Amino acid sequence: MQYLIFSLQSELYRAVRLVVDTGIHYKGWTREEAIKYYNENTRISGVNEVDRMIVWPGQACAYKIGEIELLRHKAMAELGDSFDIKELHDVILMDGNMPLKILEKQVDEYILYKK
Known part of the structure; x- marks a missing residue:
């Protein structure tokens, strides 16, 4: 807690x-x-x-951009040739603003779905 x-x-x-x-x-x-x-x-x-x-x-914004960039690299590493940047962008933008922890879960679910 x-x-x-x-x-x-x-x-x-x-x-x-x-x-x-x-x-x-x-x-x-x-x-x-x-x-x-x-x-x-x-x-x-x-x-x-x-x-x-x-x-x-812009330094404060760089942290958030960096966190999203890390999610992209994670998806690329996990999916290899089946990685599709357009699909990942759809996953990231689909539900609008959200905490990065929830976005990370959505990206993880996307990775599992694509495997």
Whole structure:
């Protein structure tokens, strides 16, 4: 149970970082707006996180992109010649936004189905 709580908290922090990174660099949020959002949606101070995002645009997004890239490599390794990038994209996009743990389960089910 404790692992599940930690896992969900980590997902929340990563999601908040994505929102704040996008807010700063696309929507033009001020530092104060970003810190306020971070503090309202997590249990830790957003000052250091926001300052890091200001000087390192896109870094928060890179984590999520990397996680999805790892799922692609996993599918490629497991399926070999029967790997189809279009099918994998359909699996990834089929149910819309979801936690990566659930997406990983869907990719695992896709791999089992294709074998």
